[in-house]
Amino acid sequence: MTPLSTAVERLSPGEQVDDFLVWEPIHIGAQGILYRVTGRNTPFPLLMKVPRFQTGEPAESLLSYETEAMILPALSGSHVPRFVAAGDLSRMPYLVLEQVQGRSLESCLEEAPMPAGKVAAIGAAVAEALHSLHRQEAVHCDLKPDNVILRPDGEAVLIDFGFAWHARFPDLFAEEERFSAGSVPYLSPEQILGVRGDPRSDIFSLGVILYEMATGELPFGMPNSRGGLRQRLWDDPDPPSLLEPGVTPALQEVILRCLEPQAENRYRSAAHVAFDLRNPQQVVLTERARRLRTGGLLTRGRRWWQAHVKPLAPPPQVKPALHAAPVIMVAVDTTHAEDERQPAILQATRNMLSLSDEYRLVCVSVVSAPPLGGSGAEGESALHVEHMTRLRSWTAPLGLPLQRLSLHVVVAGDAASALVEFARRNQVDLIVLGAPRPRQQPLAWMRSVASGVTANAHCSVHVVRVPERPPQPPDPVPPPPR
Amino acid sequence: MLLALLSDIHANLEALEACLAHAEAAGATRHVFLGDLVGYGADPAAVIGIIRRHAARGAVVVQGNHDAAVARSSGVSSEGALDAVRWTRSVLDAEAIAWLASLPLQAREKDLFFVHASAAVPQRWEYVDTPALAKKSAEAAGVPWTFCGHVHRQTLFFEATRGRMTAFNPVPGVSIPVRKARRWVAVAGSVGQPRERNPAAAYALFDPGKERLTFHRVPYDHLAAARKVRAAGLPDLFRWSAWP
Numbered sequence: 228m229t230p231l232s233t234a235v236e237r238l239s240p241g242e243q244v245d246d247f248l249v250w251e252p253i254h255i256g257a258q259g260i261l262y263r264v265t266g267r268n269t270p271f272p273l274l275m276k277v278p279r280f281q282t283g284e285p286a287e288s289l290l291s292y293e294t295e296a297m298i299l300p301a302l303s304g305s306h307v308p309r310f311v312a313a314g315d316l317s318r319m320p321y322l323v324l325e326q327v328q329g330r331s332l333e334s335c336l337e338e339a340p341m342p343a344g345k346v347a348a349i350g351a352a353v354a355e356a357l358h359s360l361h362r363q364e365a366v367h368c369d370l371k372p373d374n375v376i377l378r379p380d381g382e383a384v385l386i387d388f389g390f391a392w393h394a395r396f397p398d399l400f401a402e403e404e405r406f407s408a409g410s411v412p413y414l415s416p417e418q419i420l421g422v423r424g425d426p427r428s429d430i431f432s433l434g435v436i437l438y439e440m441a442t443g444e445l446p447f448g449m450p451n452s453r454g455g456l457r458q459r460l461w462d463d464p465d466p467p468s469l470l471e472p473g474v475t476p477a478l479q480e481v482i483l484r485c486l487e488p489q490a491e492n493r494y495r496s497a498a499h500v501a502f503d504l505r506n507p508q509q510v511v512l513t514e515r516a517r518r519l520r521t522g523g524l525l526t527r528g529r530r531w532w533q534a535h536v537k538p539l540a541p542p543p544q545v546k547p548a549l550h551a552a553p554v555i556m557v558a559v560d561t562t563h564a565e566d567e568r569q570p571a572i573l574q575a576t577r578n579m580l581s582l583s584d585e586y587r588l589v590c591v592s593v594v595s596a597p598p599l600g601g602s603g604a605e606g607e608s609a610l611h612v613e614h615m616t617r618l619r620s621w622t623a624p625l626g627l628p629l630q631r632l633s634l635h636v637v638v639a640g641d642a643a644s645a646l647v648e649f650a651r652r653n654q655v656d657l658i659v660l661g662a663p664r665p666r667q668q669p670l671a672w673m674r675s676v677a678s679g680v681t682a683n684a685h686c687s688v689h690v691v692r693v694p695e696r697p698p699q700p701p702d703p704v705p706p707p708p709r
Numbered sequence: 710m711l712l713a714l715l716s717d718i719h720a721n722l723e724a725l726e727a728c729l730a731h732a733e734a735a736g737a738t739r740h741v742f743l744g745d746l747v748g749y750g751a752d753p754a755a756v757i758g759i760i761r762r763h764a765a766r767g768a769v770v771v772q773g774n775h776d777a778a779v780a781r782s783s784g785v786s787s788e789g790a791l792d793a794v795r796w797t798r799s800v801l802d803a804e805a806i807a808w809l810a811s812l813p814l815q816a817r818e819k820d821l822f823f824v825h826a827s828a829a830v831p832q833r834w835e836y837v838d839t840p841a842l843a844k845k846s847a848e849a850a851g852v853p854w855t856f857c858g859h860v861h862r863q864t865l866f867f868e869a870t871r872g873r874m875t876a877f878n879p880v881p882g883v884s885i886p887v888r889k890a891r892r893w894v895a896v897a898g899s900v901g902q903p904r905e906r907n908p909a910a911a912y913a914l915f916d917p918g919k920e921r922l923t924f925h926r927v928p929y930d931h932l933a934a935a936r937k938v939r940a941a942g943l944p945d946l947f948r949w950s951a952w953p
Contacts, residue, residue, distance in 0.1 A: 397877040
């Protein structure tokens with residue numbers, strides 16, 4: 228590679244770089260220096276990232292700078308900082324981007340171990356940010372608490388895409404076994420073997436973060452040798468509940484599933500992680516949830532053998548297609564179980580689920596609150612149980628395994644907004660629901676739940692219509708006897 | 710400046726016209742024809758006519774192995790390709806054949822190098838289809854950006870760290886930053902005979918100022934081109950391609 232001739236000097240406050248006025252440095256890191264800058268009248272504060280690659284500086288900073296300059300402009304949404312400008316690499320390399328307001332997850336970790344509810348809330352926010360990134364065909368590849376900022380409203384933003392991978396761009400780190408400093412505790416086993424571009428690697432790193440938030444410990448410590456680094460290829464971490472009794476079985480199930488050494492045993496999608504963290508009562512508990520000690524000597528011995536003897540070469544790259552595990556939400560009206568549209572909605576759901584066994588189904592019934600002055604919480608709970616039972620019976624013909632199915636009864640007055648809100652919060656990819664009956668008055672569509680959901684949903688909506696049957700001819704009247 | 714890179718046209722007039730129209734709509738200001746203008750397809754005279762008009766306006770044209778074979782009446786390996794060479798010679802006039810014979814094997818302009826196959830030994834028509842062969846070609850070219858054809862599959866080879874090359878399969882229509890600080894070898898794909906089970910014509914656009922490269926696939930009436938090939942009695946070599 229042509230060596231870069233221009234060594235970048237430190238910028239001083241008051242200096243003008245292209246359109247931007249440089250203020251004070253905010254952070255001086257191994258990879259580069261961050262300055263506060265102004266210019267271009269953006270409605271958000273800006274920072275300028277200037278890579279360091281003078282002689283003796285780590286070579287990664289150049290690769291990381293090029294990688295981030297390539298990938299960040301291609302990303303959108305509220306879970307990544309907004310890209311503003313990039314400087315010419317040969318003249319003055321820099322990136323100007325949104326300075327995300329909020330608190331670094333690293334600083335939140337001072338409070339670890341945190342209560343299970345807080346771990347789940349922050350974890351779900353990070354999982355949602357990851358899902359948004361994975362949907363854009365990108366993998367972060369360097370997820371750690373330092374690279375997550377929590378906005379005041381709880382939303383997570385991922386920063387630093389210097390090691391990221393994007394399906395549409397050449398991977399400058401291909402075949403490189405290089406990791407950024409401080410990332411080692413969070414790297415997935417396959418990344419250690421040199422595999423890049425698998426979204427499930429980010430899910431492993433999220434598992435490490437969840438573990439750290441829940442217990443205050445790192446599941447694989449801070450290894451400083453190659454052997455120590457490879458330990459996670461075969462070893463189980465201590466179950467989190469062993470270190471911190473407050474870890475619920477559901478949270479332990481989620482954490483240990485994210486930390487499975489083999490990528491195919493982890494969650495297939497970050498949206499599923501977010502869903503399980505937001506809905507702990509829906510988590511299917513396996514042996515992972517009950518685990519009180521690390522795997523037996525025999526299990527670990529077998530895995531050790533496999534990790535040391537079998538895969539000397541990296542495993543074959545069987546990556547799931549990015550975003551190939553969608554969540555389908557079906558709205559079931561359990562208040563009118565006899566409704567003629569129900570079989571058609573069930574059939575539409577069945578057709579969609581038959582496309583792939585990666586699809587996950589979420590069934591939601593919105594019921595109105597019991598009349599005031601009733602038996603209060605008790606009445607609501609009985610209502611909940613009753614509709615849950617109806618939902619379960621509605622889904623029974625689909626024969627879905629529990630891992631692919633979850634059932635929810637939502638008590639709300641406005642069904643359309645409750646459905647839209649539920650879908651948005653749970654990263655639903657497609658909503659299935661019934662159209663108003665054709666027989667209803669002309670204004671029925673305007674007033675229907677289907678129209679409200681279609682107008683306001685963040686995702687696609689499949690509206691199931693039942694064709695109107697022609698009116699039955701009246702029974703033939705026998706001719707009057709002559 | 711926006712360069713249109715067109716390779717392996719193989720006398721396919723419909724595909725060439727579709728790519729030229731696409732490039733014009735995209736604002737291409739200059740054309741580079743990376744060889745194999747003829748061979749296989751049914752319209753060698755018309756295709757040569759169009760390319761010569763572009764050459765007169767400053768387009769770069771380099772010779773491919775099929776062009777050399779038509780000019781010398783030999784030099785392709787397979788029996789079917791040889792039949793196509795004989796047929797092409799029979800329908801071209803002496804002047805067009807002489808023009809094909811006069812084409813250079815390579816062209817270099819500042820940071821850009823154009824060649825049909827490998828820049829290492831162009832007349833050996835080596836396929837640039839592995840990172841090692843791309844590295845050899847890039848080193849011989851000695852410039853940041855080498856463009857070639859010959860392999861009928863769009864690929865972007867690039868120098869990662871420590872001088873190693875890596876292959877990347879580009880996604881059509883995505884503008885890729887290709888910074889001058891490292892070496893790139895772009896295989897433009899084939900206009901007239903892509904071999905990826907997708908009949909759409911392949912070409913690429915390169916902006917040297919912005920240092921960005923975009924690969925494109927352009928659908929066209931490939932059935933019409935295939936009908937002409939069969940009507941001309943040319944060898945039906947398209948079973949293994951995406952052609953019907």
